[in-house]
Structures are given as structure tokens and as C-alpha cells.
Amino acid sequence: MIRFILLQNRQGKTRLAKYYIPLEDSEKHKLEYEVHRLVVNRDPKFTNFVEFRTHKVIYRRYAGLFFSLCVDITDNELAYLESIHLFVEILDHFFSNVCELDLVFNFHKVYLILDEFILAGELQETSKKAIIERMGELEKQD
């Protein structure tokens, strides 16, 4: 299952963080710092998987943003890599040509999208269309 998802920029600023396991605040900051250090200097030619403590981080870089998923060691790396891409596509579609600022100013919407995509650490919807439609409905709620 997914332990947490992080969106960080190159400077290490957290743009979105969602934890699916209970953690202390101090521990969260430490994780964010460590994950950033782990992924930021990796060459684009390197693998998208890094072993991280007893888990592994699947990350992908889009422009200046790193999308990192921390998953169990037995989980399927490629599937989660694909799901990161799917998530980015959804964001891109929703914000039409998404950029870092969209995510910053609309962080609550990003959370809503994420909650339609992942629930309790499991992928709940694999259809981009369904999520976009769902978000449309949600926007209409008062």
C-alpha cells in the first residue's frame, strides 16, 4: 500500500503531502527532508526507484516538481510509476496545463483530486475520465 505521497519542488519545498499512515509531525518533516535529498540529485538517466529505509520511493520529475510515492517493498514499482503519471495527467487536465503555482494556490483542490484517486493507501480509480467528471460534480456542490 502507499505510505505517503509527496510533491516537492527542487528546493525541497513541500507542495503537497499526504500520509496514509499515522506519523508524528516531526517525523513527517524528517521524511520530507530525506526524500528530497534522496531524489533531488539523481540523474534523469537513473532508475525511478530508490530504496528508502524499509520501503521504497517511486518518484518522477515533472519540470521542477518531484512526485514521490512511498510504497511497501513488495509493491509493483512500474504500476505506481504509471499511477504517478496518471495523477499528473489528471492534474494537467483539470488545471489545463498545470504548473507549480496552480498546485500552490489550489492545494485544497489537489487534495480533493488525490482523494478521488487514492483512498486509504490504495488506488481507488484508474480512469482519468471518471475522476475528471467527479471533480466537475464536486465543483458544482455549493
Place this chain on the structure above:
Amino acid sequence: MASAMMESLFQRTLDDLVKGLRLQMVGESRYLAKALEEVRKEMKSTDPIIKVTALQKLTYLQMACGADMSWASFCAVEVMTMTRFSHKKVGYLAASQSFHEGTDVLVLTTNLLKKDLGSKNEYETSLAIECLSRILNADLAAALTPEVFTLMASSRSYIRKKATLVLLRVFVKYPDAIRVAFKRLVEKMDDADPQVVCAAVSVLCELTLKEPRAYLPLAPEFYRLLDKSSNNWLSIKLVKIFGALTPLEPRLGRKIAGPLCDLMRKVHAKSLLFECIRTVTLGLRDHTGAVKLCVEKLRENMDLGDPNLKYLGLKALAALMDSHPWALAESKEVIIKCLNDGDISIQRRALVLIMGMVSESNVVETVQVLLRYAQSADASFCNELLSSILQTCGRARYEIVSDFGWYVTVLSDIACIPHSEHGGEVGRQLMDVAIRVESVRTDVVRACCGLLADPALLGRPALQGALCAAAWIVGEHITRAPHGPYEVLEALLQPRTRLLHFSVHAVYLQTVLKVFVSYAISYQHRYFAKKEVLEQEEVVTQRGSLHAAVELIKENITPLMNSVDMEVQERACNVLGQLQPFEDPNDIHRVQDGFEMLTALSEVFSLDLGPVSVHAQGRVPLPENLLIENNLDALGPVCGSDDVLLNTGEAKTSTSYREWEAEFNFQPPSKENLSGVDPSSAALLQQHRHRYENFYLPSDAPVVDYPPAQLTLSAATTASTSHGPTDSSVFNENSLVWTKPRQAKARRPAVVALDDEDDLPGISTPVSKKGLKDELVFEAIRDALSADRNKGHSAADGLETPQGTSSSRKSGHGHRSTKNRDATNPRVDEIQIHAGDGVGQEADSQTPNVVHREHRRSRHHRPSKLEIHVINDGLSSENESEEYLATVVAVGSKGV
């Protein structure tokens, strides 16, 4: 009113806050503090809009800047209760971001969540479910299980999906929920909406990975789903489940091998392909066809050049390493190429594989390749390479090394590689090889002389271990030194040796002494034996002459007499002391005296040193007058208090206490025994105790916690071998029995209770809480599955003949159930547990024995799959109705 309007007009919106934060290049913390102060004020406002905005801002600050928001949890609950959806969602977001199990306001949310879960608006329900998945604790889970259970049957697939997924968290926090909801979870695998099916399988996948055995009976369902699945994500989960199940059930492997191979051949998604490969490496290693296909696919994918595929390929090959070495051999070239990859994770994986492939036949070329890579690799990977070479070659007494001359050069090469930090291990292995392999000693000494002579190595602290070993080896075997002792002396005394650590330097000095002794003796043989006259001019002038050596040593060692380190200082003094007779070459008498002394020393030095075998003690013959048994009899109570293996020398290493007891005619100590203790020893002990009071445990404290009998016994044996019977009697009896006879006696019964007594009726061993929970879960799953299984076929049957005739199956059951006719009683028990647990806790307390007995049985002898099925089949109909009833009752009672 007006002030409220002013407030809302002048409140900073989220956008303002974000913009402000972005503008703060420096002094962000001050800005943050100010913003938090504002938020704090705004939260006290009565205007809901201001409050909501403030909470949203705080949520942002918590996420982006790590601000603490635990103080605002009550406000979050307030906002959650608001009726407008746009407000409510802000509250829910804040809660799911900041609440945790211990948040005190969680108790306030129970009713709110209950209401929102039952809301007509599916988006509100969805918010509540999401929040629930984050903040769930045991109480909430217990209170809300009925709601989640109801939502799983909702008419809207959107809700069904979410409720199914959140079930995993509910199970984790509240295992009793498994009784209630597991059956419905299994039903969801047949849901009309594929996303719901996917959710159910995801949950089952997580559960299966935790405790695969419990879910074996569901295998036919999983198989059916996999067969018709067209969704890759679902297939991945199913294949993963099989990866956990097949190692437990070989028949399942046979069944699944064909479909998996088909899938691997036709699938385009790499993720699914690699999941299949993983399952094959986990559970289908015996299916040569499947493994071959895997290896083929792996090679195809690794050749594509994508680093991700390369990495995953290496990982999969590593899983095949032990069982199918040929798979690695076939891909050897690709693997070696990966060593040069820039990515450290790929390099590491490749290294592991290469080391796994090393055998006696290819070790030479492999190590050469690795050393070549080590020369160019960066420091950390270089050291990983070197350490794995050392580890692999040194394994099991150099099992794979046949040419030790070659290995010694490898060791010295490793020491000389610029980044090398493995001086200690190189030194240990050099020493080990020098001692163990006599034929190769000359090579070792040559290599060591090379190491000692290289001034560059002295400046590298990490290599001092190797230099220390080299110095010792050369000192021990100086006669084998290739260029003679004088060169060695020069190497040992070169100026850079002052960079050495004191402990290593001390070894150097000792070596100097040994080398000098050997040198002087050989000198004496050469000249004095023949001529009996010292040819002065030769002695004084020539390089390499005795006098030159003396001067060389004196010059370099004299400063060390003032060394800070005592060991170095002492050895320096020793060396110089030995040189004194040779200071004046004209004083023939003194020189002669000196030679005599050196001859005596050389005899001492010529003794071969070596390590002492761990079994050496066992080879020492027992003295005849040693009476071990007599004195140890009294130890009985203490020995008995620990059910450990007694280590009484080589022959007894694996004797259990029982056998030992029988062998020695063990009798529990009677009063005579105890009173028969030698009074003098008692007095001795008293004295000792008096003097070293603080090293004794206080007499009122329980003594039982310290060293088990094993230690005492061996200590006693050694003591008695060395000091004779009297001493050992003092040691044994007083220290262990006589002083604390009571405690020792009191503790004994706890140990003697052995397995067979566990099954006595009425005695229940205490079960730890965690164990209890696990067993409860296991049992509940079994029950739920058994209900599910009532369709009439067991998992194994389903596997063997998915569409087989029912008559043959029935006969099969009849055959088995005769074996298990005794299962009637447990059957009744099980039903009791069900009903009891379903209704409430008071029923639970009425049948503790049954529950416990169930545990114990399943713990010591977990019922095999076969047994479970037979029991289930026997009571399929009643069990189902009972289970159903229990479920309904539970839901009803909790719903109230």
C-alpha cells in the same frame, strides 16, 4: 455586526497568504509567526466564513511550512459540522491532515461521522469515508463498523468502492469487524462495478500479504477473477496474491503456471509482466517452463536500455539466484555491464548477482574484472566491491579459492587500491592465510614486504590493520623475506612510520626486534662460525653489516623512548636494551655476550604461533581425581530452572537437560545433601560476601535472573580442571545452591512443565494480547470463509477440478470425514464462540476456556487446510445460518 463585516473584508485570503509567503525570501519564520497569530485571532470569530478561511490557511501552513495545528482541532470539528458543503470539506481536510489516533476531540466526531456517512449527498459520504480512513482509531472503528458495513451494500457504486477500501483500515484497528464484514467483502469480488471488484481485491491483497495461509481457501475465486480480468491493475493485484499463496500450496502453482505463462506472452504492460515474473520467482520455481519464459522475458527487457527495466530485471534475477544459477549465467554479460551503470542502485544489484555467481572455476576472472571496476569506481562503490570480494573469497575457509598465491596478490592489490578502506579485513585474511596455508607462506611474506616497503600506505589510516598484520607476518617468517632482513629493517624504520597508530607501531617495534635477532644470528653464523675473529673494517663500514643495522635501529628508535604511548615506549626501550652489547664493535666480549642472549631469544621467537582451536579445551584429558558429578549434583535445582542446552564440553553440546539428567542419575537435592555442604567453604563464601558486598545481589531480590545453568556449569568445569576438586566444590555449592536454595526450588516447576502437559483440561496458559488478536482474526476469517465455502466445494477441490462432478467430490469428503469424526466437539465450540462474540462481550467472558483452547491448538498445531475443510463441510448449513445470525445480531446491537 459591523465589526464582523470589517473583519471579513480585511481578512487575508488564502491567496494573499500564499503570495505573501512566496515573497518572503528571508525572514520567513517571522512572517509565519505573524500569519499564525492572525489565524489564531480569526478562529475566535463568530463568522463562519472567517473561521473557515482561517482553518484553510492553517491547513496550508501546516502542509507547506510544518506549522503546528493540533491546537485547532476543536475548530476543525466545528467546521466539519457546518452544513454547507464548501465549509464542511475544509473541516474534513483539516481533520484528515492533522488528526491522529490520540487526538482528544476524536470522541466528538463519532456522531458527526455517523451522520455524514449516512448522508443523502454522496459527496458528503465520500468526505466522511476519506477522513475516516485517516483518523480511525479502535473506538471509532468499533462504533462505525455497522455504517461501513451498510455502505458496502449501497446502491451507488461510488460509495460501495470507497466503503470497501476503507474496510482495510477498519480491520486493522478493530479485528472484530472481520466477523461482521468479511463475508460481504468477499461478495464484493462479484460486484457489477469493476472498480468495486478492484477495491475488494486490493483489500484482500493487503490482507493476504499479511497472513497468506488464512486466505488460501479463496484461491478459486481469485483464479476465476484473474481468468476474466481485463484491467491491468486488478490483474497485478491478483497475480501478487498468487505470489503469496503459491509457496504455501504446490497444487495451486501447477494450476496457475499455464495462465501465468499465457499472460506473460501476450501482455504489453511491463508492470503486469514484472508482477508475473515476481510471482514465478516466488512460488513457481519448480516449473521449468515458466522460469525459462521469465528469463527470456527478462533478457529482452534488460536489453531495451531502460534503467528501470534493468533494475527490475536484476532484482528478479537475484530472486532466481539460488534456485536457478543457470539463469544468471545466461545473462552474465548484461549483468557485468550493469556494474558500469552510473546508478548506484543498479550497480549494487549487479554486484550482488555477480557475487552470487562466483564459483571455484570462475573466481579468478571475476575478481580481476571487479578489481578493474574498483580502480575506476567512486569511493563508496569501490569499497562495496572490495568488501564483497573479501567476503565471498573468505567464505567458509576460502572454499572457492584454490590458488592461494593468486589470492595473496589480490589481497595486497586490494590494500593498494587508492579508495580502499578494508585494511582490517585484508590484514585478518593475510594473517589467516599465512597461518593456515603453509605452502604459500613465502608468497605471503613477499606480499607483506611489499606492503611494508610502500611509504604511501603509511599515510592511510584505514590501512593500518593490513600493515599491522604484514609486520607481524614478516616478523614471524623473516627467513622467507625475499630481499633479506636488512631491507625489512629499513622498511620498518622508515620515517613515515611515525604516522602509525600506537598499537600498530608497537607491533612494528616488536618486529624490529625479531628481525634484528634473526639478522644478527645469521650474521654470526656467517662470520664467527668460520673465522672466530671479527673483521672490524667489514663490520663498521659496509651497508648491511651488523653495525649498520645497529646504527639504523638506534637512530630511529631512540626518539620513541619518549613516546606518549606506554606500549611503544616500553618496546622501544626493550629493543635498545638488546642492542647495547653491539654498540661498540671492538668490545668482543660484550658482543659475544650479546650473541648468546640473542641466540636464546631466537629460540623463543622460532616457536610457531597459531590460533587456538575453539575445541582445544575438549582435548585436554580430564584429571583422574576430578569428581565432577558429585559436586554438580547439588546444582540440580538451579540447572533445572532453565530449560537450556547444557554445554558440558564437546561431546555434550547438544544434550538437552532431560538427557543430561538421566545420564547422571539426577536426584532432587534432599536435606542431607544441602546440610552436607562443606562448612569451610561456607565460611569462605561468607567472608567473600562480607568483603565484596556490593557485587552481590540483595538477598531479598529474586536471584533467578542471572546466568543460566549453562554458564555456571562450564565455568565450574574449567574451574575444576584448573584448580582441582576442592576449589570447584567451593565455587559450585556455595555460590549457587547453598546460599539460595529456596528460590531455586521455587522456580523449578515453571521449567519442568513441558509440551505434553499443555493439553491438560482446565489449565489455560496465558495468551499475550497480540497473539489473542491474531488468533481472533485468523479464526474469524476461517469462519467467514467457511460460510462462503458452503457452496459445497473446498479450495483444493476447486483447484483440482474447477468444474468437476459433485459426486466425486462428495465421495472424497466422505473418505476424509471418517478421519475427522472427532471434530464434532470443536464444531460445537466454534459455534459458541461465534454466537458469543457476535452478541457482546459478556458472552465472551463465559467461554474463556474454549477460546483459549482453540488458540493453543491452532498455535501449536495449526489445523491443516484439509482439516479445516472437512470441519466446514460437515457443518456447512448450520454454520452458515449461525454465522449469518451472529452477523445480524452484531450489527443490530451495535447499531443501537
